Amino acid sequence: MSMRRNHLTEPLMAAVVWCTAGVVTLILVWLVGDLVWQGGGQVNWTFLTTSPEKAGVEGGIAPILVSTGLILTVCMAVATPLGLGTAILLTEFSSQAGPFGRAVRLSLDILAGVPSIVFGLFGNALFSKRLGLGFSILSGGLTLACMVLPILIRSVQEGLQAVPQDYRRSSAALGLSRTATLGTLILPAAMPGIMVGLLLGIGRAIAETAALIFTSGYVDRMPSSLFDSGRSLSIHIYDLATNIAGGEPHAYATALVLMGTLILINGGVSWLAHRFRQSRLQVI
């Protein structure tokens, strides 16, 4: 009886699982396909290396690419050390079940769910006005860092927790200090988790619009310092698509560039993380 039911349910389950996976892949293929179809013809070397003209309807996106790169660099340069440090403190140097750890984890989970526009208003009030940074790449990057931190910390924490306790005990038995254990063993072993955190962080930062419009701003000139206002790719897409008559073709082209950039960064980070893990952990 049960054998016969298995005969039916097994292939059915397989079909369902294949279908869901197919739908997810189809959505991605459709999305990328649409971007390539509508924007592909316009992305060329000139588009990537010239400044926008006529509010973005003509010209290219060179200053916007540079601004986006700078905002992202500021964001990750601030968020990565802070995020790693906090996650290491929370998992390695404080008790998991203690009230401090629980309180921090809860607040991080809440922060991770806060809508980005709230971070935008916060960044505008703190960095742009209180600290006098004005509309600048620095304000934008720091605001994004605040936004990315909770996600980064939580992912790194998960990664660190996934490293078996045996590693720490063996290391202690061999007389290694906690710092040495962390640097040579725990961090390389936790690399997959750290990488997921970094990728999620970068992904959220590069796609951000709401948090940036009031911090890094709308100026599409080539930035000459971190104190200049600079428009990000996502704001450029948003403006072209919703505010500029005839802006749609370049909105698609810019979106395609944004997707391409994201794929490149993801590939790069994965490769670096893999290299780091390999160089540290030949045995694993």
Place this chain on the structure above:
Amino acid sequence: MNRGTFLRLMPLGFALALGIQACDSTNASNASNKIILTGSSTVAPLASEIAKRYEKENPGIRVDVQSGGSSRGIADVRQQVADIGMVSRSLNDQETDLKAFPIAKDGIAMIVHKDNPVGQLTEEQVIGIYTDKINNWRQLGGQDAPITVVNKAEGRSTLELFLKHFKLESPKIKADVVIGDNEQGIKTVAGNPNSVGYVSVGTAASQVQNGGPIKLLPLNGVSASLETVKDETFPLSRSLTLITKGTPNESQQKFLDFAQSQQVHDIVEEQYFVPLS
């Protein structure tokens, strides 16, 4: 890389972040060679292009244009966060503390889908539609279909102007879709044959030129076009205005003069607005 690199880099990151924040005070954003504009998203692309030309002709001067909406422009100028604000309307009685410098004109037109058989709306009909007293196109001589009312978001000048013209109050409006910028309004109407909305005449006219599936409805019998906005016969029009708190300083005045001059008329027309004669 040795074992403690990560731990040693962490305080460095802190120090870097703090150091960057500490040295900001020397970089005051209101230096005399930098002018900051914030406000209306309708004016921002135009002001941005004017600023670019001004920078080209006056090397060393920087004009930063930020977006965010007319209300934000007024608030930022009052708080002195911005030097010049952008509003897509004239100033009203409560805003006498500000000085206005109009740079272009724009009209607001009612738009419907191209396939909508309704060719014009009276003011009473528009009021009826937006207060939900008329909710089917059949009542206006169209097909039997419910009307999708597209309204502008709170704080947008276009909304304020629309309310003022039709003597409506915001809470009485029953909207199905609330939109932000002009292009978004056009896309919404283009995508829904039963919708009605109101957007900038210039943007809508350019869409029609480029084959967008919308049409502009006349208002009080006057067709909605850049020409009727220009000769001031179109009843629902507005000034795109730059504002300052009190008298502008020399460098700000110079930019304001430039933005109001003949030298930028081609930019104004390029952005589908009407230059001031």
